Amino acid sequence: MADKTQTMTVSIWREDGDDGRFEKYEVPARENQTVLDVVAYVQQHIDPTLSYRFACRVGMCGSCAMMVNGSPRWTCRTHVSKVVADDRLEVAPLRNLPVIKDLATDMDPFFEKWVAAEAVFHPSKTRHDPMAAITPDDPMRIAASEAIECINCAVCYAACDVVESNPDYFGPAALNRSWSLVNDIRDDGQDVRLDAIGSNGGCHNCHSQQGCVQYCPNELNPTLSIAGLKRETTKALFRRSR
């Protein structure tokens, strides 16, 4: 059991319709605690007006992502001891998204871009049709599987420098989802999808800097998915012009 008198200082971004600033709080320095535990402690014991977002606390729901010491992290699975630098812990709202209040960001632009990137399923069958037979070793199934474990946490979106400089860019998560659907033989919307991801906000804006790969908590590779999209849109261009 850790010494209860030991404390540490955490800087948390506070913003409520104003300019915003970091405020310092003294919290218990426990041996085992996540960044989300620290934020929850501040809200429950020091300042109940602190706003933040979380749900599952086990790395499944993708709600609790924040900037921790300048890097985007899923805070419920990020241990303070692993990220604390020079006894400094700084928690801020996710980059590249508008702030609603304190640590809670407005996720609308993030999800609107999923729709714009046609990262939505277009069914090709009804419930009366037989189920599609897809074997586990099918190359398209394998490609889809590699991209499918996204929890929509927006960590990649916050890590992406192209998103920062290009407000139209769909971002890694939306394009990664599009790629899993490009590899779904049950999907009937490939033409509209390829048009969407070849548009001004699409996959061709990616500079392959791999910030998304670096920070994805589920160790996905959106850059690889985006490379796949570039390949497919190129193929489609030649296919259609024939």
Added chain:
Amino acid sequence: MLNLHLYMLQRLTALIMAPLVIGHIAVMIYAVQGGLTVDEILARTQGSVAWFLFYGSFVVAVSIHGAIGLRVISFEWFGLKGRALQLFSWTVFALLFGLGAKAVYAVTFAGGGL
């Protein structure tokens, strides 16, 4: 800001430029090491359809490639958008093409003629 067509144009022009740059550098290295004098170079290039096509296609590819590249930078770094972005891209293209065409003319036409 890149869409599929601009992306493809930039890649295809890069494909065209790659061998031309290697050819250009090889000739330059040969020439400056006492291989050819200016007069000897011009004697070969002026009136030559092959050299006109070589440098002509290079200039066209560079103008397109460079204009698209600078278009992306001006959008991402300086926030140029809409008509301003279009105008900037076409101006860069026209400038590069104009300067390049002038050089190609000087090396392959002037004094000789096809």
